[in-house]
Amino acid sequence: MSEVTHQQIAAFAADRINLPHADAVKHRSQVNGLRDRLASKIAADPGYGLIKSLHAGSVAKSTALKSVNDLDLAVYVKSAEAPADDAELVPWLADRLFEATTNMDRAQFEEQTHCVTVHYRSSGLDVDVVPVLYEGEPNDVGYLIKKRTGDRLKTSTRLHLDFIGSRRKTYGLEFLELIRLTKWWKRQIVVRVDPDFKFKSFMIELIWAHLADSGVSLSDYPKALEAFFEWIVRTGLEERVTFTDYTPASTFPARGSAPIEILDPVNPENNVAIRYDNAGRDKILDAAASAYDALTDARFATTKGRAVDDWQELLGPTFKG
Ligand SMILES: Nc1ncnc2c1ncn2[C@@H]1O[C@H](COP(=O)(O)OP(=O)(O)OP(=O)(O)O)[C@@H](O)[C@H]1O
């Protein structure tokens, strides 16, 4: 009998990790306020240049942590009407957003390299508005602009929401909770050990989808987390992660040279892990190995103190068992 149980992990998540429902509702309504303004402007002005918007990030997917610090909005831009020069696109978008809103200063629309951050004066969080160049393709497939290179990246944030939603339907709320627990573990490392540690939320989500699809049971959190870290250690993240929800396996390109390949379910040419080099992968492997060791030690621990110490390695010192 393990000294730390599924119920204790579930209780900790409910208490410390999860974004309370009321906050999620508040955040969603903040994003929807901006979406409504854009929708009115789009309806009133055919030459406006924006087509629609989509709440895209973790708050929309129910994978956000309590510590969430931004909201994500994808705004579909008419390719033909947007400036062709990337350097002009973001300022252009900031002007369009400002135009659609009332009671806001232009200074609240901050131009970043590839998005516009909308700052709210009241309690609300910032909203990161990412432009999607749209040419009329079905399923909201459009083109994001890649950070650093400025290359076009074909994908659909709408289908990503559907993808996560379908796994949540099949595997239950445990699927979302395990994603949040894993994001929390990652955050503990960033906050307490290594500010440069990287493990992208979308990668964590896709790995959990892959494990659930492969038959890993999600019903017991300690066992499922052990399976997650065991998989990373065993494969060295060299095993490619793919999905056939939207494209058949025949469309997958040959395994390339990137250390990690986690293919976008919408566009298999897009490796979601493309920015991870060997050093970045090795950091994830090391962290996963430590977590796996702690969890196996916790499983065999004969005192609660020992088991709690082990779990604190993953969940931080506020976990008391
Ligand atoms: N490399 C990528 N390729 C295609 N789409 C991506 C990529 N990265 C992010 N996205 C899109 O952006 C969305 C947000 O993902 P991201 O990992 O940036 O953060 P998040 O889910 O909002 O989590 P959090 O902000 O809590 O870390 C994803 O659901 C996906 O639709």
Ligand SMILES: [Mg+2]
């Ligand atoms: Mg986000």
